[in-house]
Amino acid sequence: xxxxxxxxxxxxxxxxxxxxxxxxxxxxxxxxxxxxxxxxxxxxxxxxxxxxxxxxxxxxxxxxxxxxxxxxxxxxxxxxxxxxxxxxxxxxxxxxxxxxxxxxxxxxxxxxxxxxxxxxxxxxxxxxxxxxxxxxxxxxxxxxxxxxxxxxxxxxxxxxxxxxxxxxxxxxxxxxxxxxxxxxxxxxxxxxxxxxxxxxxxxxxxxxxxxxxxxxxxxxxxxxxxxxxxxxxxxxxxxxxxxxxxxxxxxxxxxxxxxxxxxxxxxxxxxxxxxxxxxxxxxxxxxxxxxxxxxxxxxxxxxxxxxxxxxxxxxxxx
Numbered sequence: 001x002x003x004x005x006x007x008x009x010x011x012x013x014x015x016x017x018x019x020x021x022x023x024x025x026x027x028x029x030x031x032x033x034x035x036x037x038x039x040x041x042x043x044x045x046x047x048x049x050x051x052x053x054x055x056x057x058x059x060x061x062x063x064x065x066x067x068x069x070x071x072x073x074x075x076x077x078x079x080x081x082x083x084x085x086x087x088x089x090x091x092x093x094x095x096x097x098x099x100x101x102x103x104x105x106x107x108x109x110x111x112x113x114x115x116x117x118x119x120x121x122x123x124x125x126x127x128x129x130x131x132x133x134x135x136x137x138x139x140x141x142x143x144x145x146x147x148x149x150x151x152x153x154x155x156x157x158x159x160x161x162x163x164x165x166x167x168x169x170x171x172x173x174x175x176x177x178x179x180x181x182x183x184x185x186x187x188x189x190x191x192x193x194x195x196x197x198x199x200x201x202x203x204x205x206x207x208x209x210x211x212x213x214x215x216x217x218x219x220x221x222x223x224x225x226x227x228x229x230x231x232x233x234x235x236x237x238x239x240x241x242x243x244x245x246x247x248x249x250x251x252x253x254x255x256x257x258x259x260x261x262x263x264x265x266x267x268x269x270x271x272x273x274x275x276x277x278x279x280x281x282x283x284x285x286x287x288x289x290x291x292x293x294x295x296x297x298x299x300x301x302x303x304x305x306x307x308x309x310x311x312x313x314x315x316x317x318x
Contacts, residue, residue: 015303018155019074025151026070029163032144033063036137036170043133049125050117051177051203052133054110058173061106062166065099072159076264086306092264093225096162100218103166107208107215114205122198127184130177130200138174141167158265162218169211176207228261236260236267236298243297244271247290251280268306269298277313287311 040056072095080087117123148164151157180203187195230237237260244256259270271294273281281287291309298305310317 018157021151021155022157022160023070023074025148025157025160026066026163029144029148029167030063030066030070032140033059033066036140037063040133040137047126047129047133048123049130050113050123050200051125051207052130054113054204054207055137055170055173055177057110058103058106059170061102062170064102065166066163068095068099070159071095086268087266089264089266090226092158093222096158096218096222097226099162099166100215100222103169103215104212104219107212110208111205111212114201114203114208117201117204118198120201122201124196125200127181127196127199130181134174134178134181138171138178141171141174145171165214165218169214172210173207176210177203180206225261225263228263230259230261234260234262236262236269236300239297239299240269240271240294243294247293251275253279266304266306267298267300269294270308270310272310272317273312274315275311275313279313281311 037056037059040052040059042056044050044052044054044056072091076088076092078084078088145164145167148160148167152160152164181199183195183199184192224231237258240258240260244258247253248256253273253275255274257272259268261268275281281290287309290311291307294309295302295305295307298307
C-alpha cells in the first residue's frame with residue numbers, strides 16, 4: 001500500500017510541482033546519458049568493438065531524444081497565445097515521433113552494418129572488456145529505467161514514460177550483448193574461435209532487430225495524433241457519444257455530430273447539435289448546463305479538454 005499512497009500524494013500536488021518533478025527527472029536522465037554516450041564511444045573505439053560503439057551511437061540518439069523530451073515537457077504546459085491559439089499540445093506527439101523515427105533509422109542502419117561485418121569475416125574483440133562494459137552500463141540503465149517508471153506512474157507523464165522506454169532499450173542492449181559474449185565461456189573449439197570472430201557483428205545485427213519494434217510502437221501511437229485520426233475505441237470518444245445518445249433522446253434533438261481527437265495529453269471535443277426553434281434549450285443557463293453535462297461525461301480536467309458545443313436550428317451549422 002505505500003506505493004499507492006505515494007502515488008495519491010504526488011497526484012494531489014500542484015501542477016507546477018508535478019512539472020518540476022518531471023523536468024528534474026528528465027535532467028537526471030540527460031546527464032546520465034552524456035556520461036554513457038561519451039564513455040561508450042571512447043571505450044568502444046579503444047577496444048575496437050562495433051557493438052560498444054553502437055551503444056554509444058544509440059546513447060547519443062537517446063541524448064537528443066531526452067533533450068527533446070525536456071524541451072517538450074516545458075513547452076506543452078504553456079497556455080494558448082496569439083501564435084499558437086490552440087495551445088502547444090501538438091508538440092508532444094511531434095517530439096515522440098521524431099525520437100522514434102531517429103531510433104528506427106539507427107536500428108535499420110545497425111542491422112545492415114552488422115550483416116556487413118559478418119559478410120566481411122568479422123573481427124576478434126576482447127570478450128572480457130566487452131562483458132565488463134555491459135555489466136556496468138546494464139546496471140546504470142536498469143537503475144534509471146526503474147526510477148523513471150516509478151516517477152511516470154506518480155505524475156502520469158508521457159515524456160518520462162517514453163524516456164523510460166529508451167532506458168529499457170539501453171538495458172536490453174546491454175543484457176543481450178552480455179549474454180552473447182558470455183557464450184565464449186561455454187563453447188568449445190572450433191565454435192569458440194568462430195564465435196569470438198563473429199560475435200561483435202552478430203550482436204549488432206541481433207540487438208538492432210530486438211530494438212526495432214519499440215520505435216515502431218511509438219510511431220504507431222503518435223502518428224494518428226499528428227494526423228488527427230480518431231480511434232473508435234478511444235475512451236473519451238465513447239463517453240461523449242454515450243452522453244450525446246442520452247441527451248438526444250431527452251431533448252428530442254433533430255441531429256447531432258461529434259468530433260473527438262486526442263493530441264498529446266489534450267482532447268479536442270466538438271459537438272454540433274441541431275434542434276427545433278422551440279426546443280427546451282432556450283436560455284444560456286440551459287445551454288451551459290448541457291455543456292457541463294458533456295464535460296462531466298468526458299471526465300477530464302478543463303486544462304486537458306478543449307470543449308466546443310454548438311447549438312443551432314439552422315442545418316447549415318450542423
